[in-house]
Amino acid sequence: MPQVAxxxxxxxxxxxxxxxxxxxxxxxxxxxxxxQIAGDGQEALERLTAFNPDVIVADLVMPRMDGFELxxxxxxxxxxxxxxxxxGFGSMDKALSAVHDLKAFWYLEKPVxxxxxxxxxxxxxxxxxxxxxxxxLKRDLSxxxxxxxxxxxxPAMQQIFTLIRQLAPTSAPVLIRGESGTGKELVAREIHKxxxxxxxxxxxxxxxxxxxxxxxSELFGHEKGSFTGAxxxxxxxxxxxxxxxxxxxxxxEMPQSTxxxxxxxxxxxxxxxxxxxxxxAVDARVLAATSQELGSHLREELFYRLSVFQIVIPxxxxxxxxxxxxxxxMLQNLNKKYSTRVTGVAAEVLDLFHRYDWPGNVRELRxxxxxxxxxxxxxxxxxxxLPTPVFGEGSEQYARPxxxxxxxxxxxxxxPLTKLEDAYIKLTLEHVRGNRKxxxxxxxxxxxxxxxxxxxxxxxxxxxxASA
Numbered sequence: 001m002p003q004v005a006x007x008x009x010x011x012x013x014x015x016x017x018x019x020x021x022x023x024x025x026x027x028x029x030x031x032x033x034x035x036q037i038a039g040d041g042q043e044a045l046e047r048l049t050a051f052n053p054d055v056i057v058a059d060l061v062m063p064r065m066d067g068f069e070l071x072x073x074x075x076x077x078x079x080x081x082x083x084x085x086x087x088g089f090g091s092m093d094k095a096l097s098a099v100h101d102l103k104a105f106w107y108l109e110k111p112v113x114x115x116x117x118x119x120x121x122x123x124x125x126x127x128x129x130x131x132x133x134x135x136x137l138k139r140d141l142s143x144x145x146x147x148x149x150x151x152x153x154x155p156a157m158q159q160i161f162t163l164i165r166q167l168a169p170t171s172a173p174v175l176i177r178g179e180s181g182t183g184k185e186l187v188a189r190e191i192h193k194x195x196x197x198x199x200x201x202x203x204x205x206x207x208x209x210x211x212x213x214x215x216x217s218e219l220f221g222h223e224k225g226s227f228t229g230a231x232x233x234x235x236x237x238x239x240x241x242x243x244x245x246x247x248x249x250x251x252x253e254m255p256q257s258t259x260x261x262x263x264x265x266x267x268x269x270x271x272x273x274x275x276x277x278x279x280x281a282v283d284a285r286v287l288a289a290t291s292q293e294l295g296s297h298l299r300e301e302l303f304y305r306l307s308v309f310q311i312v313i314p315x316x317x318x319x320x321x322x323x324x325x326x327x328x329x330m331l332q333n334l335n336k337k338y339s340t341r342v343t344g345v346a347a348e349v350l351d352l353f354h355r356y357d358w359p360g361n362v363r364e365l366r367x368x369x370x371x372x373x374x375x376x377x378x379x380x381x382x383x384x385x386l387p388t389p390v391f392g393e394g395s396e397q398y399a400r401p402x403x404x405x406x407x408x409x410x411x412x413x414x415x416p417l418t419k420l421e422d423a424y425i426k427l428t429l430e431h432v433r434g435n436r437k438x439x440x441x442x443x444x445x446x447x448x449x450x451x452x453x454x455x456x457x458x459x460x461x462x463x464x465x466a467s468a
């Protein structure tokens with residue numbers, strides 16, 4: 001059986017027993033490893049400022065800062081360096097706890113068997129390399145306009161992608177601002193996915209959708225009998241998001257009476273259920289969002305507490321270069337959802353999309369594409385597949401794709417009404433590239449009526465030509 005080539009790398013060995021850490025380093029002297037040693041977790045952290053190891057090998061029982069504290073610190077900081085926990089005889093439960101709770105790569109019992117140590121190190125280094133490749137791929141995708149469910153090639157979206165990557169590993173609060181439908185929750189979810197809390201829960205609550213009397217119960221929970229209808233104990237959103245992320249949407253709609261209580265929880269990291277006697281420690285990162293200027297809606301101290309960093313998502317009308325890539329990704333997902341075979345968006349549809357102001361932003365684009373995908377079924381999405389209420393009389397932006405469609409130049413007092421109607425029919429037909437069905441929908445008449453009017457226009461044209 002062919003031998004697997006040894007993997008080179010940097011190893012940090014942390015053990016308070018000098019003979020033990022020296023022996024471990026000596027085991028690796030025949031390999032292409034760069035090793036450094038530390039006497040406890042505190043010294044290891046000092047080493048990490050200048051030494052970027054591929055694997056950390058740490059004893060679990062040490063003075064000052066033990067292995068558990070070191071691994072917990074690295075996990076909270078979002079450091080993905082794989083760690084191998086060293087445990088003494090009879091401490092298997094501690095080792096399994098380190099693997100399960102603190103995301104250690106694996107464990108070894110003392111005394112360490114050299115061959116097992118080397119094999120485990122090579123596996124850990126390969127794991128680190130795969131993480132690095134995955135991270136590079138994610139960065140590459142973001143430069144090409146995709147980060148998770150977020151899509152955008154515009155400079156504004158690229159800047160948002162950069163902010164997400166910078167802020168995700170931290171625990172800093174972030175206020176996400178943008179009009180309704182711009183994707184504020186998607187940004188919050190991406191921050192969560194790119195953070196060390198990604199395996200924890202993501203809990204979203206919309207302050208605008210809750211009756212004022214239920215906001216505190218939803219946030220902080222309640223005990224049985226704390227108010228009328230409280231038939232049993234209920235954990236609030238902060239408890240549900242423990243170890244993960246809590247997303248507070250439309251934070252500007254938070255009742256004034258609740259804001260001081262929310263501020264206290266953010267500062268103390270403890271909640272007390274309604275009707276409860278004891279405080280409960282919570283560990284949830286809070287992300288907030290608003291679609292309005294907060295102004296007097298939010299207490300000043302709460303605003304500053306929630307907006308350590310801000311991400312502002314521009315409306316779709318200000319970044320229309322993002323429409324084609326957004327549409328491509330949406331169509332891929334919609335084809336999977338509806339088993340359709342839509343290959344893209346026709347040029348004339350993209351032209352209309354670029355001329356529209358998108359008051360509903362990305363959400364409106366998705367709704368239109370979803371309807372159009374079902375209507376088209378396969379091939380390109382055409383103008384005929386678009387919703388009439390939007391492209392017809394319900395939206396003048398769609399009805400005016402260029403200056404050539406400003407309306408009949410013969411619109412003057414005294415002109416016969418039938419001539420104005422005929423001119424408008426011609427204008428509409430030109431606008432939809434001769435699609436009679438779509439023109440009839442836009443004009444609010446039946447297809448038969450439109451065909452009769454077209455036939456009458458042709459007869460008039462023939463008669464005019466004969467008389468000439």
